[in-house]
Amino acid sequence: MGISKGQTPHIVEGLYMNNGKHHKVWKINFNMPVSCLWTGSCSMTDGWIGSYEGIMESSSRALAANGICPGFEVAESIVTYWWCVSDGSSLNGSACLRQCWTRGSTVIASAASYASISLSAPGSGWQWQFWQMAYMTGADSDEVCCDSYYCADTRAQQISGDDVSISNCNLNLYWGDVPSTSRCSSPLMGYIWVEDNNLNFINGNQWEHSMIGECIGWVGPSCAGAIYIDNNHYLNWVGCSGNLYRACWRLCQFCSTFSNSSGPNPSPGASYAGALWMDQEFGYTHLAYIGCDGNKYIAGAGRDPTE
Amino acid sequence: MIRVNILTPQQAEKLGLKKTSQNSGSGIKAVGCIVEGKHGEEGKIVEQMILRENNETELIFMEKEREKDLKNRGQFSEYVKQFKKIPEELK
Numbered sequence A: 001m002g003i004s005k006g007q008t009p010h011i012v013e014g015l016y017m018n019n020g021k022h023h024k025v026w027k028i029n030f031n032m033p034v035s036c037l038w039t040g041s042c043s044m045t046d047g048w049i050g051s052y053e054g055i056m057e058s059s060s061r062a063l064a065a066n067g068i069c070p071g072f073e074v075a076e077s078i079v080t081y082w083w084c085v086s087d088g089s090s091l092n093g094s095a096c097l098r099q100c101w102t103r104g105s106t107v108i109a110s111a112a113s114y115a116s117i118s119l120s121a122p123g124s125g126w127q128w129q130f131w132q133m134a135y136m137t138g139a140d141s142d143e144v145c146c147d148s149y150y151c152a153d154t155r156a157q158q159i160s161g162d163d164v165s166i167s168n169c170n171l172n173l174y175w176g177d178v179p180s181t182s183r184c185s186s187p188l189m190g191y192i193w194v195e196d197n198n199l200n201f202i203n204g205n206q207w208e209h210s211m212i213g214e215c216i217g218w219v220g221p222s223c224a225g226a227i228y229i230d231n232n233h234y235l236n237w238v239g240c241s242g243n244l245y246r247a248c249w250r251l252c253q254f255c256s257t258f259s260n261s262s263g264p265n266p267s268p269g270a271s272y273a274g275a276l277w278m279d280q281e282f283g284y285t286h287l288a289y290i291g292c293d294g295n296k297y298i299a300g301a302g303r304d305p306t307e
Numbered sequence B: 001m002i003r004v005n006i007l008t009p010q011q012a013e014k015l016g017l018k019k020t021s022q023n024s025g026s027g028i029k030a031v032g033c034i035v036e037g038k039h040g041e042e043g044k045i046v047e048q049m050i051l052r053e054n055n056e057t058e059l060i061f062m063e064k065e066r067e068k069d070l071k072n073r074g075q076f077s078e079y080v081k082q083f084k085k086i087p088e089e090l091k
Helices: B009-014 B064-072 B076-080
Strands: A002-012 A014-017 A023-026 A049-053 A060-062 A075-085 A090-103 A104-118 A125-137 A148-161 A166-176 A193-195 A200-203 A206-212 A214-218 A227-229 A235-238 A243-246 A273-280 A289-292 A298-300 B005-007 B028-038 B042-052 B057-062
Touching: A002 A049, A002 A166, A014 A075, A049 A075, A075 A090, A075 A104, A075 A148, A075 A166, A090 A125, A104 A125, A104 A148, A104 A235, A104 B028, A104 B076, A125 A148, A125 B042, A273 B009, B005 B009, B042 B064, B057 B064, B064 B076
Parallel strands: A060 A166, A273 B005
Antiparallel strands: A002 A075, A014 A023, A014 A049, A075 A125, A090 A104, A090 A148, A125 B028, A148 A166, A193 A200, A200 A206, A214 A243, A227 A235, A235 A243, A273 A289, A289 A298, B028 B042, B042 B057
16 A cells, blocks of 8 residues: 655746647746647656756856846746555545745745545556646746845645645745846837847837847848838848848737637738737737738747747 | 838727737746546546736636546535636536
8 A cells, every 4th residue: 555745846948748849938028828738648657748948946047148138037937746546545635736936035926726636546556646837937026136046935735634735845046147127117118119130119018128130131221120021920120231130930819728718819800911019918028910911910029939 | 011000009909909819828827737647547637727927817627527526525616716717617
């Protein structure tokens, strides 16, 4: 007879899933659309996580030196809680699964979920249950805002029944060279301009972001500052030198599988093609525009969230 | 190529352009799932949930067997109360 339980926590840049999906966090814009990571079935030994991208705990990182600016995600706390019974054992209890980020002694983000564990193994054999939770944190005045030790705290606190609690684990790391999260004045929100070869804008959080494009040709300095949407729905702009640049990524707004109410992605129609604005939705860090096909696209200064 | 027409967020909203996001699949701060398995079987997902940036929790999926099990133990109502949104079929 046997009962075992435990947790496997990490702080990571992202996850490579066994189903081929890549869930990244490091340097993407705040709260980008997320596709469903857990699909199909998995084995007990591997779960869905194929490998961890950039494990960070017990290390230090210089954020600004690594291209992090306010409005970018920095890391994800990922934890797997597991319970297993074997050879005729059973386990029936409930616990509160807690996962929080702290900066020194300050809690900057926390999540809790009620877990009901009900396992019963036959005479020979076993049964198991595990929970996986992932929680992001980013460069913001309420989150990663100063040079400090940051910690991901994960635990399962007993509520009732058999003891299904799992003692806490604290993973620590030091983030230095944290960029300033001070904001521009609000009248500047939505300003968009070409600066040198980049497309700069004041985003919905009143931070200046700078999109670095890929040079795709030369049209001459007389066109400097012009901004276009090409037939593949990418943002293009002409730099001060007359070179034409294309944004490194764009994403057609989609309704993710993480929703129980998503319908088909409605299109406002091609009559609105060319409309561009600083979106004040989810994350407040991206530009939104209507492409030639009439769909809404988003683009931003962070890494491509889908690559 | 189309030259852009820069709008304020208010103008975009007035034109009905912002509705395309439906606030779905976006603004997610945390995600979670529960998996169960038995000896000789592959694990299967029995629940998925998300936490949005406004701290609202949503239960995305609950397997029928898990729903039945929680109901049999009288824990279902208390359990789903923690979520701001639950799937229509669980209401």
